[in-house]
Amino acid sequence: DVKVTQSSRYLVKRTGEKVFLECVQDMDHENMFWYRQDPGLGLRLIYFSYDVKMKEKGDIPEGYSVSREKKERFSLILESASTNQTSMYLCASSLSLPGLLEKLFFGSGTQLSVL
Amino acid sequence: AQTVTQSQPEMSVQEAETVTLSCTYDTSESDYYLFWYKQPPSRQMILVIRQEAYKQQNATENRFSVNFQKAAKSFSLKISDSQLGDAAMYFCAYRVTGNQFYFGTGTSLTVIP
Numbered sequence: 001d002v003k004v005t006q007s008s009r010y011l012v013k014r015t016g017e018k019v020f021l022e023c024v025q026d027m028d029h030e031n032m033f034w035y036r037q038d039p040g041l042g043l044r045l046i047y048f049s050y051d052v053k054m055k056e057k058g059d060i061p062e063g064y065s066v067s068r069e070k071k072e073r074f075s076l077i078l079e080s081a082s083t084n085q086t087s088m089y090l091c092a093s094s095l096s097l098p099g100l101l102e103k104l105f106f107g108s109g110t111q112l113s114v115l
Numbered sequence: 116a117q118t119v120t121q122s123q124p125e126m127s128v129q130e131a132e133t134v135t136l137s138c139t140y141d142t143s144e145s146d147y148y149l150f151w152y153k154q155p156p157s158r159q160m161i162l163v164i165r166q167e168a169y170k171q172q173n174a175t176e177n178r179f180s181v182n183f184q185k186a187a188k189s190f191s192l193k194i195s196d197s198q199l200g201d202a203a204m205y206f207c208a209y210r211v212t213g214n215q216f217y218f219g220t221g222t223s224l225t226v227i228p
Contacts, residue, residue: 033216040124042206042220058215090160103150104216106160 003027006091006107013114019078021110023091030096032074033104034058034066037088046089049074050096081114088112119207121219128197129227135182136192136222138207147211149183149190154221155203163205166190194224202226 007022025032033048045058047066055066063085067075074093078085088111092104118141128134140149151163166174166183173181178198182191190209194201207219 035218040220042119042121043208043218045215048215088158092160103162103165104152104160106152109158 004091004093004105004107006089006110008110009108011110011112013078013081013112015082015114017078017081017114019081019112019114021076021078021089021091021112023074023076023093023107024072025074025093025105026072027093027095027105028071029093029105030071031094032068033092033094034064034074034076035090035092036060037090037109043090046076081112083114086112086114119209119217119219121205121207121222123222124220125223125225127225127227128194128201130197130199132197133193133195134197134224136194136205136207136224138190138192138219140188140190140207140209140217140219142188142209142211144211147209149181150208150210150216151179151181151190151192152206152208152218153201153203154206155200160206164192197226199226199228 004025034046035043049055049068065077088109090109091107094104095102120139147168149166152160153163154160164176164179178195180193204221206221208216210216
């Protein structure tokens with residue numbers, strides 16, 4: 001089975017801190033994604049990457065950056081954490097296959113609280 | 116804009132009964148795929164069922180089936196013989212060309228014993 005691992009299940013940080021959320025997948029997937037999940041808003045795409053060192057902005061990239069130095073690892077960076085970034089963060093990965101049927105594989109999420 | 120609407124924030128169903136979760140979407144693309152994901156309390160999102168837009172036949176996976184109405188841009192999920200383990204948040208999503216998925220706001224399903 002594909003495994004997508006997020007380094008922390010719960011994280012508490014202070015306003016202004018630099019925060020790193022790590023995600024690792026073990027199935028050689030080309031595509032990796034970072035979503036933010038908030039009640040009543042569903043999942044919103046922050047950034048995605050379709051190859052090493054490649055990244056694309058999603059719907060809400062402001063205040064975030066990403067890094068993909070190796071194929072299996074996709075990091076989300078909050079340069080200066082703010083209270084409005086308190087949220088559940090979900091990492092996902094998928095293969096790049098012809099057609100669009102390929103599904104997303106998700107990690108278990110990181111609940112980030114910024115105080 | 117690509118949007119997915121789940122108009123039922125919460126639903127409940129009696130164990131062993133049938134429940135339908137609604138989903139509508141808006142896209143100008145002709146080629147796309149539709150998905151239902153389940154997020155139980157463990158937070159691990161799991162794919163429930165998927166449907167190719169070009170297929171007229173509705174997808175089924177055991178107790179889960181969809182009612183896909185392409186002209187109406189509707190993609191509802193039917194859960195038959197509901198079980199306690201079906202209790203979760205359900206997200207409707209679709210994918211068009213490119214790698215991006217678009218998700219709805221979710222429906223929280225409670226199963227009553």
